Amino acid sequence: MDRRFxxxxxxxxxxxxxxxxxxxxxxxxxxxxxIGSVVSVPFGRGNKETKGYxxxxxxxxxxxxxxxxxxxxxxxxxxxxxxxxxxLAAFIKQTYGGTMSQAxxxxxxxxxxxxxxxxxxxxxxxxxxxxxxxxxxxERKNAKARARFLRELxxxxxxxxxxxxxxxxxxxxxxxxLVEMGVVEKIVISSYRNPVSGDVSKYDVVLNDExxxxxxxxxxxxxxxxxxxxxxxxxxxxxxxxxxxxxxKEGGEAIVLIPEIxxxxxxxxxxxxxxxxxxxxxxxxxxxGEKYDQFxxxxxxxxxxxxxxxxxxFTPFKNLKLxxxxxxxxxxxxxxxxxxxxxxxxxxxxxxxxxAKVVLGSATPSIESYYHALGGEFVLxxxxxxxxxxxxxxxxxxxxxxxxxxxxxxMFSRKLLSLMEDRLSKKEQTMIFINRRGYASFVSCxxxxxxxxxxxxxxxxxxxxxxxxxxxxxxxxxxxSKICPECGSKYIKTFGTGTQRVxxxxxxxxxxxKTLRMDFDTTRKKGDYEKILSAFANGEADxxxxxxxxxxxxxxxxxxxVGIIAADLSxxxxxxxxxxxxxxxxxxxxxxxxxxxxxxxxxxxxxxPDNYSITLSKKQDYKAFYNQEIAYRKLLKYPPIYxxxxxxxxxxxxxxxxxxxxxxFDYLDGRKGDxxxxxxxxxxxxxxxxxxRCLIYLKDENVDNLSEMNDILERYVEDKDIKNINIQYDLxxxxxx
DNA sequence: GCGGAGTGAGTA
DNA sequence: ACTCACTCCGCA
Numbered sequence: 001m002d003r004r005f006x007x008x009x010x011x012x013x014x015x016x017x018x019x020x021x022x023x024x025x026x027x028x029x030x031x032x033x034x035i036g037s038v039v040s041v042p043f044g045r046g047n048k049e050t051k052g053y054x055x056x057x058x059x060x061x062x063x064x065x066x067x068x069x070x071x072x073x074x075x076x077x078x079x080x081x082x083x084x085x086x087x088l089a090a091f092i093k094q095t096y097g098g099t100m101s102q103a104x105x106x107x108x109x110x111x112x113x114x115x116x117x118x119x120x121x122x123x124x125x126x127x128x129x130x131x132x133x134x135x136x137x138x139e140r141k142n143a144k145a146r147a148r149f150l151r152e153l154x155x156x157x158x159x160x161x162x163x164x165x166x167x168x169x170x171x172x173x174x175x176x177x178l179v180e181m182g183v184v185e186k187i188v189i190s191s192y193r194n195p196v197s198g199d200v201s202k203y204d205v206v207l208n209d210e211x212x213x214x215x216x217x218x219x220x221x222x223x224x225x226x227x228x229x230x231x232x233x234x235x236x237x238x239x240x241x242x243x244x245x246x247x248x249k250e251g252g253e254a255i256v257l258i259p260e261i262x263x264x265x266x267x268x269x270x271x272x273x274x275x276x277x278x279x280x281x282x283x284x285x286x287x288x289g290e291k292y293d294q295f296x297x298x299x300x301x302x303x304x305x306x307x308x309x310x311x312x313x314f315t316p317f318k319n320l321k322l323x324x325x326x327x328x329x330x331x332x333x334x335x336x337x338x339x340x341x342x343x344x345x346x347x348x349x350x351x352x353x354x355x356a357k358v359v360l361g362s363a364t365p366s367i368e369s370y371y372h373a374l375g376g377e378f379v380l381x382x383x384x385x386x387x388x389x390x391x392x393x394x395x396x397x398x399x400x401x402x403x404x405x406x407x408x409x410x411m412f413s414r415k416l417l418s419l420m421e422d423r424l425s426k427k428e429q430t431m432i433f434i435n436r437r438g439y440a441s442f443v444s445c446x447x448x449x450x451x452x453x454x455x456x457x458x459x460x461x462x463x464x465x466x467x468x469x470x471x472x473x474x475x476x477x478x479x480x481s482k483i484c485p486e487c488g489s490k491y492i493k494t495f496g497t498g499t500q501r502v503x504x505x506x507x508x509x510x511x512x513x514k515t516l517r518m519d520f521d522t523t524r525k526k527g528d529y530e531k532i533l534s535a536f537a538n539g540e541a542d543x544x545x546x547x548x549x550x551x552x553x554x555x556x557x558x559x560x561x562v563g564i565i566a567a568d569l570s571x572x573x574x575x576x577x578x579x580x581x582x583x584x585x586x587x588x589x590x591x592x593x594x595x596x597x598x599x600x601x602x603x604x605x606x607x608x609p610d611n612y613s614i615t616l617s618k619k620q621d622y623k624a625f626y627n628q629e630i631a632y633r634k635l636l637k638y639p640p641i642y643x644x645x646x647x648x649x650x651x652x653x654x655x656x657x658x659x660x661x662x663x664x665f666d667y668l669d670g671r672k673g674d675x676x677x678x679x680x681x682x683x684x685x686x687x688x689x690x691x692x693r694c695l696i697y698l699k700d701e702n703v704d705n706l707s708e709m710n711d712i713l714e715r716y717v718e719d720k721d722i723k724n725i726n727i728q729y730d731l732x733x734x735x736x737x
Numbered sequence: 738g739c740g741g742a743g744t745g746a747g748t749a
Numbered sequence: 750a751c752t753c754a755c756t757c758c759g760c761a
Contacts, residue, residue: 005749007749008749010748016746016747016748017748020749021748021749022749023749024749041749042749043748043749044747044748045747045748048748050748061749062749063749064749067749068749069749141740141741142740142741142742143740143741143742144741144742145741145742145743146741146742173741173742173743174741174742177741
């Protein structure tokens with residue numbers, strides 16, 4: 001009998017139900033039930049009608065067919081935005097691997113393990129005398145819980161249900177029985193909290209000609225995906241706001257994705273001033289409940305615009321018409337957890353399902369997006385002028401080898417020092433950016449070469465001026481000693497340049513200058529980040545020293561000098577994107593200078609002044625950089641020309657990890673088709689949190705072939721019932737391993 | 738033996 | 750999450 005079955009995830013929030021149940025698809029529904037359908041099924045002993053999501057359809061029964069129940073019907077009442085989100089989850093699973101449950105959890109995020117957002121309040125609905133009589137009767141019948149509960153109700157009138165359940169230790173049955181008897185009344189209160197509030201002085205955006213042309217072009221276009229390449233300070237936000245305004249006026253809704261770090265009060269206020277309460281935000285600091293509230297408000301149509309990081313992409317709007325991804329090149333758009341999806345590609349898929357447009361914006365677009373734009377897959381728009389008439393800064397490159405030859409042993413070039421002095425005298429501000437992605441001071445013995453390493457991770461410990469050595473991967477801390485623990489020599493010293501050392505040097509060179517430092521250490525507490533930025537914006541300091549976190553999209557009108565120390569460090573990362581990252585960081589950092597009326601200057605200090613990512617960032621010539629970079633990617637078969645994936649195998653035992661990696665490699669190698677396989681090799685960071693890490697690389701022109709390899713891998717893992725190791729698949733990784 | 742309270746397993 | 754089945758308890 002050719003019956004078809006649907007794998008269904010029951011819409012109930014509990015980990016025990018985090019798996020599929022198979023149901024028979026009745027004949028009359030064979031044509032209509034699809035992956036992503038929301039259906040009603042009988043569930044549990046009482047065959048209680050329950051909502052479920054169809055996540056797969058097969059011919060193979062996986063359960064005793066005689067005990068398999070049938071789907072009752074398709075939920076027509078369920079809004080189709082949910083169906084589309086589940087379809088999106090199927091796409092994520094298909095493309096990025098992982099289980100369907102994991103994909104669903106990221107698409108319908110707050111449905112899991114959340115404290116009820118609606119609080120139930122219990123209230124006595126009979127008179128006190130009647131209640132007292134009931135207590136008497138209950139006590140006589142030894143119904144202790146019931147008596148205890150009623151007494152409490154007489155005492156405080158109203159009690160939240162969760163307190164009754166947890167604190168008074170009274171069962172659900174007891175409560176429900178009393179409700180049934182008409183003794184107790186249930187009052188359901190659902191509260192939506194609004195995470196954004198504050199002054200809203202309305203203002204209208206006035207676009208310049210260039211901005212208006214881009215807005216019109218996108219608005220009129222039939223095409224779905226647009227890339228706006230706008231130089232730093234060209235006013236991309238105004239373009240977004242105008243586009244959103246047009247969409248809203250036609251009854252549509254919009255999602256704005258921005259990197260978490262750029263989600264500042266100022267950014268949100270720009271949107272609020274235009275759209276007022278139609279805007280809401282999502283960020284990682286919101287509790288699950290608050291996040292859920294925002295999604296509910298979006299569903300109800302109370303909110304039309306959601307601003308947030310990656311996860312905002314899954315806002316359940318009913319009439320989504322526009323998705324904006326600001327700073328599109330940012331790595332944070334790639335999820336770090338399984339499924340390791342990229343928000344840009346998922347956004348494009350969602351837009352396709354909803355019939356919406358996607359607008360990507362950046363001053364330094366990712367090589368991938370620009371490639372697609374040039375290839376005609378995306379539509380390219382250029383904003384080449386700074387919006388308020390400000391001009392691009394003058395950028396100069398200083399070769400630090402020459403400085404050393406001329407006897408300057410400081411970490412600042414003479415040019416940078418004289419400019420800093422000049423700015424201090426003019427009361428203008430300076431930003432010093434230390435490009436040290438993955439690098440900082442470490443402690444090493446000059447006599448035997450010993451380096452302090454983390455006992456849990458295969459990385460050098462970073463030195464902090466409080467005398468502690470800290471692992472930036474797992475947080476392990478230890479103290480430094482005055483003598484080398486290996487050979488006993490006293491020649492143990494710190495190497496490298498950290499933000500703390502730079503600040504120390506500046507304080508020595510310019511004792512009157514006020515400095516602020518922004519890095520890993522100074523932004524650990526909630527709100528630290530904002531505090532430092534607003535202090536600097538208010539002119540409370542002359543010089544701001546920081547790592548990559550200071551270069552992202554902040555607008556300080558009084559900054560006229562940006563110094564970049566060790567510009568080339570990010571070039572040494574073991575990652576095919578090293579040049580892209582460097583160009584991006586330098587261009588963005590340089591873009592911080594001269595955003596007000598005064599012209600800015602930028603000094604880039606490097607030991608590798610001829611590298612194309614450095615020379616071209618001086619010219620702020622993105623196109624020239626792109627041409628160089630794409631040639632390199634083509635030569636070495638890297639994305640976007642080729643697609644690649646990494647399989648990461650981790651585990652506590654070195655041999656077990658490597659042997660399994662070898663087995664997996666051989667297994668895949670026999671089934672690879674046209675794909676290329678490399679490995680297994682140890683990761684750059686061989687050990688992390690006591691786990692060994694081994695890699696297999698896959699390359700193929702066609703993404704689908706890579707997804708197929710992952711399918712093969714997942715089936716293999718399932719068959720072998722592999723223990724003690726963890727396997728992760730990462731399609732088109734954004735960072736090195 | 739009964740009503741009621743508390744616990745645990747299973748949901749296809 | 751919810752429900753059913755089971756056990757335990759105090760009283761008759």
